[in-house]
Amino acid sequence: MTTAAALLARHVVRAAGEPLPERTRRGAKAVLLHNLIVGLGAHGMPLPGISGSWALPWTERPQTAPDLAFATALRMGARAQHDEHPRSVTHLGSAVTPACLAIAAGYQVGGVLGTALLPHARARGMRSTGVVGPIAAAAGAAVVLGLDEAATAHAIALAANRAAGFTQVWLEGTDEWRLQTAAAARDGLESAMWAASGARGATAAIEGRSGLLHALGIDAEGVTSIVDALPGALADEPVIAHMLLKAHPVCAINQAAVEVAIGLRAELPNADPSTIVRVRVRLSDADAAYPGIDIARPPSSWAQAMMDARQGVAIALADGRVDADALHPGSAESQRLRALVDVAGGLPAAAAHGAAIEIELADGRRLDGAAERVEVDARRSARMALDLLPAAGLPLALAERLPTLIAGLDESDGVARLIEALDGIAPWEALCHA
Template sequence: MSAEPVTATLVDRAEQRGAGAAAMLADHVVGAARAPLAEPVRRAAKAVLLHNLVVGLAAHGMPLPGLPRSHALPWAERPATAPDLAFATALRMGARAQHDEHPRSVTHLGSAVTPAVLAVAPRDVDGGRLLAAIAAGYQVGGGLGVALLPHVRARGMRATGVVGPIASAAAVAAVLRLDPAAAADAIALAANRAAGYTEVWLEGTDEWRLQTAAAARDGLESALWAAGGARGATAAIEGRSGLLHALGVDDERGAAIVGELPGALGGESVIAQMLLKAHPVCAINQAAVEVAIGLRRELSDADLATVERVVVRLSDADAAYPGIDLAHPPASWAQAMMDARQGVAIALADGRVDASALHPGSAEALRLRALVDVVGGLPSTAAHGAAVEVELADGRRLEGACDGVEVDAERSARMALELLPAAGLPLALAERLPALVHSIDEAGGVARLVDALAGIAPWEALCRA
């Protein structure tokens, strides 16, 4: 696929576009694709890209859903097409549950947007253009996702599955520099891929891994179809049989959502709002685990044996999210990752949370888990704040709280030094990766980054279009 602008051959294709949601989103994408990023947004985009690459590479060698390590899915291990590659890299980016999250929309934008862009961008693409496309996808996904979140949750759907394909399509449209009509078609086609339910958290099954990977693939496919001339419904989002209707949004609220889109797209940068996960647990559990790790430093082994009760306080919405307040010990890794009791218990038992320790958990962690209560009542924060109280038999009470876990490029770089060698990847790559991402917008920056991934499937196939 050429990276040059794709121009519609039918004049009426553009003339038929009104002021619907897809057209508004497309207008933002086209403008963002050509405008230089403000420096704070550029720094945020680099920090987010680094983090997602680190956690994706750290999943190297992890078994794919439902398959033992010795088996492979050809399209996920040896991708032959750009959509296959987007699926394969997104699958790994979310495998440790440490991909980024936009707290206001509860959407994992990085694993939907970034793999799609990297799968289709050419090796010689300007790094600034690549970052701008990624940021545009985040802005579309976050701007639309905030408005849709209450309706998505009410339907038992997962925000990433609903908004992710649209964000992915927007980002690919930006990096390919589709014209406004084609970009609107890409977004409309992607809206038809909205899917994914939160029953996965209640049963601890594998859909969560596939939902984000499908979002990356489906958005990319939608953009490629649109680039080739495929049409999408003008009112695919707000029409009387469109996405908003399917989510149970009434006409008045639907009109308000469309009317508010320009403000959301032109407002604060979404990519600068992202929560980067320090621990291999749900975003909602990050702060609780971080606080529990800090409290463990104040407890001796003898103290730990006398713990009588642990209270984890979250916002009402976070405490009620499916899977967070699990009544029984988790039956799978997916349930353990979502379970606030399990994460906090392991943090107290081990002083850290390793992905391999999450399930089934040590005997000590399971003993502590039985003492943990999860309650609401905290004010909602922009980063899933939490408070933890530990009560000991001698009457002492240890308390800690934080509004959210701060992860920046420096912390992600430290994570690379720990996680990549543990996954069997060279320490030299872990040491170089932060500098490679930092210089991605310099001449030849994208090529240097992908060259550093040589020999690491499926990452070595990125930016080869």
């Protein structure tokens, strides 16, 4: 049996040598634009390790390429609006994009492997982004560094040893989630750089009897099944064309629920949420059971509020939108509404995190709404930039130019024009020159 690392490496190297299909090219530009916008939208946002007397040097004053990847990824995930691959529940953008701009190969590896590992990672309390992110970032960085199949396989194997991150963070509302994506970007790029310098990873680091799949509790039959399915899955539909781009600063699972709640608020008499007496939110069984989505007590931190379906829906009903600054603790009206919200499973399992909401009013009337997904494309991301970047203290002119700059990224001077536009904005400027 060919090893998993070798199969993944073969796909990466072959894909790098072939013309990029137009659908993949469009998807790559859309996710790059979105992740860049939400990352720039976090400019100046207070983050752990960024400022203060104990500031970590690789986040405040990054010098090396891996440290720059860490610092940039930290900002891409800061608003919780980085992209997500719904089938693997993996935030690939903030792991892969800072490590390289040749992102399609990294997305394909991360999405395919993450989809196969998701149920096993969840059962062990692992976060898919932390497990798969370093591998995806290493695959993408290997393309940038021009590694051959053997060196790419070593990069992937080395990155597999960086698989880490638990979902206990969502139950306690702590800060590990920021570290998980940022570390994935840094660790993946660093693994590829190690491999480029001759470092070797275990041949069977993924499927070996003491490898990653074994650590996730997968038996021998399951391991064989996963590895045998990799070639077909890697050649299937481009993962990067199926990314969920977040319209709201909440968990991907809560995007549709918040969107539906915003729509239903407009149907309230005089848009007055005080008439609401009960709210029922239905998700798929898997989404409702995901750590942090359905917690009885009010959230104790911003991170917990971002995961809390009750909180997101309550704020959407109270304010008609969800702003990052309003998530925690929320207004008095949103806190009242949160106590009226019930969350349950029961929706058909789907890859796009659908939601259905039923609202009961004081006069006995009911309002109902549902959405299978939230549609966000490059145009909606571009409209978001007009609000997010000026609010972060960045020029409106930059927000207006970004869509055109990303659209022309593959032109002869496209990268140079993007770098020029980011001049003076740390750490983006330094990352572009790394």
